[in-house]
Amino acid sequence: MFFVDTIELSGLGNRSYLAGGAHTAVAVDPPRDIDQVIAAAARRGVRISHVVETHIHNDYVSGGLELARVSGAAYLVPAAARVSFERTAVHDGDRVEIDEGLTLRALATPGHTPHHTSYVLEESGRAVAVFTGGSLLMGTVGRPDLVEPRLTEGLARAQHASAHRLAAELADETPVLPTHGFGSFCSSAQATGAATTIGKEKQVNEALVRDVDTFVADLLAGLEDVPAYYAHMGPANAAGPAPVDLTPPAIADAEDIAARLAAGEWVVDLRSRVAFAQGHVAGSFNFEVHGQLATYLAWLIPWGKPVTLLAESPEQLATAQRELTRVGIDRPAAAAVGGPASWLREGEAPASFRRATFAELAERRTADVVVVLDVRRDSERAGGHVQGALHIPVHTLHRRLDEIPAGEVWVHCAGGMRAAIAASLLDAAGRDVVAVDDGFQAAVAAGLTVRESHGDGSTA
Template sequence: MDVTVIDTPQLGDRSYLVHDGQTALVIDAQRDIDRVEALLAQTGMSLTHVAETHIHNDYITGGLVLARKYGAAYLVNAADDVSFERTPIADGETVRVGELTVKAVATPGHTHHHLSFVVEHGDEQAVFSGGSVLYGSVGRTDLLGPEHTEGLTHDQYASARRLAQEAEEKAALYPTHGFGSFCSSGPATGADGSTLGEQFETNHVYTDPDEEHFVSELIANLTAYPNYYVHMGPANAAGPTEPNLEVPDSLDPAELRSRLEDGEWVVDLRHRVAYSAEHLKGTISFEYGDGSSFTTFLGWIFPYDRQLTLVGSRADVENAIRDLSRIGIDSPDAALGEDPEKLAPGATVSSYPRVGWAEVLADRPTEETILDVRRAEEYEDSHINGAVNIPLHELLPRMDEVPAGKLWVHCGSGYRSGVAASLLERAGKDPVHIDAMFAEAADAGLPMDG
C-alpha cells in the first residue's frame, strides 16, 4: 500500500491518494482536484473510488467532481442527507479497491455521521480518521450547534475506542485535520506522521480514563472558529461544482476607482509593509504571502454576498483565486499590478504609520488606545495593561465600539493587525499598525496583565 499526502497548509488539512500499485482511492479531496489529477497522471494509477470521511465544515470538497470525472464510485455515508448520487456506505461495510480492502467504521463526534476508513493490504494497515482521532487530539465537536456539542464530545470519546478495536496498534494514522485547521480541538500536534499505538500513549482522548473529565475539558477549551464554516456544510451536501481557477482580465482604472468609491470589497494582496507605506484608500490589506493566514482570515470576515476584487501581482492573484475556491469564494475580479497610482490614476492614495514595540513605548501618549485584535481567549491569557480587545473577526460589526482618537493596533504577529488597521482606516479611523510579535511586548517593556 502506498499513501501519498496532498497537503493544504493554507487550511491545515490533508487529502490522501492511496493505491496498491495499480488501483487508487482518494480520501477527502480538496476542491482544486488538478493536484490529484497530476498525481494520477504521474503514477499511472487507475482511480476507482473516492471517499469522504464526513460532510466537511472547513472546505469545499472536490470529491464529487473527481468521482464523476473518472467514473469512480463516490463513497459517502448512507446516513448523510445529500442532493447528489453517491455510492452509499455504512458502518462495517467493506469495498475492494484493487488489492486493497477498505472498511468503513462509524466514528461520530466531529459530525453525527462521521466515518473513518481502515485500509488493509496484506499485513499493512492504515487508518484514515478524518476529523476523529488526530495527532494529539480529536476533531472539534461544536460545529453543528451548542445543542449537539456535549453529545458529540461523548461520541468522540467512544469513537476513539471503537477505532482502537477495529485497527492494530501498528496501523499508520492519517487524519484530515490537525495541521492548523480550526476543525481541530485541544492540543493537536501537527506531527508529520503517527500510528494508532503512538496515539494510545500520547493523545488525551486515550490517556484520560475519565470520560466526563475529557468531555468537560474539551468543551471548556473550544475556541472561536471562522464564520465561513457556516457555508461549507450546505455547499458540500448540495454537491459542489469544479472551480474556475483562471485569472480574469484586469479591471480598467475607472472601474477600480468606481468600486473604491462605492465601498466595495477591494483586497490588496501586497506585503503589509508595502501596503502601510502606500495604498489605494478604501482597499483592505490581506497580505497573500504563502496564503496560510490569508485564506482563513479573509474567509472569516468577508461577506459572501458581496463581489470581491483582488489587487496584486498576477502570481499572487492566481494563488489567491485557488485558495479562495477551497472555501467557496468563486470568480473574484482582479486588478493586476502593484503600483497604486498606476492601477487607478486619480484615486486617493493613502498611508498610515507602521511601528514596533519600541515606538509604542516612546511615541504613544498614554491617553491613546491600544487596540488588541487577537481572539478573546488570547487576550484573556495575557494582554497589555489597558488594551481594548475587539477580535478581528468582530471588528466590522463592532466598529461603533471602537474608541475615538488614534488607535495603536496589534495582534499576535502583525498580520491580523495589518488587516484591522486597513479596515479601521476604511471606516474613517486613525490607525497605527503595530507590526510586531506580541510575545516580545513584555521584554520590550510594555506593562502586561496576565
C-alpha cells in the same frame, strides 16, 4: 506495495490523501481544486478508482463529487449523511478493494459529525494506515459543535468513544492520517507534531488520556468562535458543489476600482503587509495571499459581497483564486495586477500607515496616550495581554469599529498578519492607525503584558 501521498492545504490547515497500489488509488477528502489530486495520480501512474469522504465538511468545499465524475471513480459517502446527489452509501464495516491485496474498511467514528466515518487502509488484511478525517487528530480531536448546538455535548461524548474505538481496534504502529488539525478551525485545539500513530496518540491525545466527563468538560470549555463561512460549506457540500472555474477574472482599471469602492464592494489587496502599509488604494483591505487568506477573508466578508482582487503578479492572483474557491468564493468580480501606481486614478495619492514594534509601543505609551487594540482570539488573550488594551477579535472588528475610542490606534495580534488585516479595516474607516508587526513575546520583553485576572485575585 502500497503508497500514501499527502496533499497539503496549508492555507486552510487541512490535508487530503491519495493512497493506492501499483494500478489504482483512492482519494480521501479531496479539495475543491481537484487538478492537484489528478496530478498526484499521474505522477504515480495510477487510476483513481475510488473517492471517499470521511464526512460532509464544514470548513471547505469538497472536490469529491467532481473528482469522481471526471475520473469515473466510485464516490463513497457515509450512508447517514444527507446529500442531494448519487453516491455509494458507506456503512460501518464496509470494505472496498482499492488494488490487488489493498482494501479500505469503513469504521464509524461519530463525533465531529453524527455520520463521521474513518477508513482503515489494509494490505493483505493488516492495517497500514487509518484516515481519521475529523475524528482522531494529532493530540486532539475535531470539534463537535459545527452541526447543531443541541447535539454538541452528545457529539463530544461520541468523539471520546470513537477515539477509544480506534485505539482498541488498531495496532499501536498504525499511522494516523487526519484531515483536520493543521491550523483548521475544525480542530478543537492546535494539533501537535508532523506525524503520529495509534500508539503515540494513546500517550498524548486528550480523548485517550482523560475520562469522558473530564474530556467533555474541557473540550466544551475550550471551544471558540466558528468562522462565519462555515454556515455555507456544509449545505454546499450536501447539495453537490459545482466544478471550479480558475480562468482569470475581468481586468479592473483605476476607474473601475474606484467605482467598486464607491459602490461598497470589497477591494482586497493581496500583497505583503509591508508593501500595503507603504502604499495602497484608500478603502482597500489587506489580506496577504500567504496569510490564511481563505480563512480570514471568507470569515470577514459579508457572504456574497462582490470582491475585487489586487495582486502584484499573475501568479499571486492565481494562487488567491485557487485558495478562495476552496471556501466557496468562486469568481472574483474583477482583478488588477501591478501596484498602486496603476490602481489609482490620475491625481490620486496612495494611502499609507505606520508599522511598529512592541518596543516602540512601550516608548510611545510612556510619552502619550494611545489606544491599544488586541485582535487575537479569547484563548490567546487569556494567556497574557498588553495592559489596558481593548480586545476585539479580528473576525468581529468590521462590525465593532464604533467601539474603538478616538485617537491613534496601535493594533496588534500574535505575529503581525491579523494586525495588518485590522489596520487595513481601520485605515479604510479613516482612523489613524499603527500596525504592530511583531511577535507577542516582544511585548512580554518590553514589559507591556499582564496575565488574565480572576475574581479571586489570581491570574492564569
